[in-house]
Amino acid sequence: MAAFEPKNPDYRAVAAALFNAQPAMRTLGITLARLAPGEVELAMGYSPDVTQQNGFVHAGVITAGLDNACGVAAFSLMPRDADILTVEFKTSLLAPARGERFTFKAEVVKPGRTLTFCEARAFAERDGVATLVATMTGTLMALVRRDAAAPPVENASPAMRGD
Amino acid sequence: MAAFEPKNPDYRAVAAALFNAQPAMRTLGITLARLAPGEVELAMGYSPDVTQQNGFVHAGVITAGLDNACGVAAFSLMPRDADILTVEFKTSLLAPARGERFTFKAEVVKPGRTLTFCEARAFAERDGVATLVATMTGTLMALVRRDAAAPPVENASPAMRGD
Amino acid sequence: MAAFEPKNPDYRAVAAALFNAQPAMRTLGITLARLAPGEVELAMGYSPDVTQQNGFVHAGVITAGLDNACGVAAFSLMPRDADILTVEFKTSLLAPARGERFTFKAEVVKPGRTLTFCEARAFAERDGVATLVATMTGTLMALVRRDAAAPPVENASPAMRGD
């Protein structure tokens, strides 16, 4: 992919803050491993708490990692004072998510003023070998805060969601 | 949707067992609320542990509920000794997942020997009003256990996943 | 689905004009069969010209019908002077598209100022029996024309596509 020029010089701090502001990531044990303009890598250790019936990581948890990688990647290219919501994503589950460690790599395919298209891949590491276990394509939406001083939770109201 | 005839007379016990065997559901606080042949409803109370940056439930958690509802619905129509894996799903996020309680309703659209197509909807209940916040379409795959006596985790090996 | 209130009193003429302005629909033999606010039905007779290797209608042609039904349904709820583009869609192919006549039924699930979410279903009629052969979920985007007097083709430039 082409290198992207961030609109916000503080993109790194802002994108990391977005990630850290999400309690669901802590609950699932997902951490921010790498961040560049339009590119993000998250990591997650294996835990039995996030598995399905066969001991593999649940597809919803894999999706949470992929979606969050897409969200932070898209957010890193947005202007200051934007908020972000996911519009939709599709996850393809290529192989069972079995391993000791998982990585979620996302990159922006097409940034836009309103919509940003991203792609992401999930890898499971097992005995030192990384296997592609899932892919995602997703659409993210920038929400420009009407009042930049107000807290995000007030601004990202349903009225901002394409209504 | 048309009513479906389960192939397995024990579909109820087997489908409930599938749900209960998934630690990720306990971690996310999702419970099985209703089960009929090809139809499932799951429920989840609000918890700050599963939220994103604005206090809404994370899209990955919503997806975990939707996917699991699809999986149990599809599984309820499969023959005895089948195992199940998700092939792919798409989630559309129509509105912020804000509420005190969430329900995930799935139904089988087309059952099949190998592939089953499902649809699901997530609702957020807030002040007694339920709002449609997300939809899913997904494809699930039946894996016939080569040795029905062996534990599922051994059978659902990568070699069974379309290889 | 709930009944929708069109913002444009001329929605019927405008939506029909959108359909008729698409040469691809004529090439594929697809016609507008029914139109209500947020709901559309298209029809297509069988032709060997749109088939794949087994004589079934090609999945891309089925998708063209489903996507267009979604587009016209979404457009029927948009304000005057909007243009529309499809953001993304997913098509699930439940059964071979074999029949003498095909219908594409779309409805708006969630209209919005910027984004509208739609669902659609394709049916194949054969010997008087209609079979569900495909489903679609899609996201459509309203483009407000900067200069309503200018021709649409000039306004729907790449610069309007989320850039």
Add this chain to the structure above:
Amino acid sequence: MAAFEPKNPDYRAVAAALFNAQPAMRTLGITLARLAPGEVELAMGYSPDVTQQNGFVHAGVITAGLDNACGVAAFSLMPRDADILTVEFKTSLLAPARGERFTFKAEVVKPGRTLTFCEARAFAERDGVATLVATMTGTLMALVRRDAAAPPVENASPAMRGD
């Protein structure tokens, strides 16, 4: 992507025959430009017959090209005497499909005995510049012919489609 080893030594002739057996490709003016194991490129010249209201190529036509590229790519890795059907795909429309010539490039991400996962990209060439206008992720299914001597149209009956 890794290079793939075709199971069928005649993969080239068989995959080309699959493409040529699809009348819809002729109707849309799509041709086979390149074929390697698990990789396919199709080409299409601009024609007003396949456009939507703004003179861009219709999203359904773009999807037909992407889907067919995925199908032939997946088919090139399948064993002799297999037939193929598309299970589902998602198309993301990144930019208006405006240009003189269009290419559809697909590659297999994960081949499998039953299911094959593919990705594809559509490019529009305009004044010598190629722009990425759409992406697809899709799932394809191999259908093993019960009677290899029978014509494909008889074998790819609904009873083979996961039923």
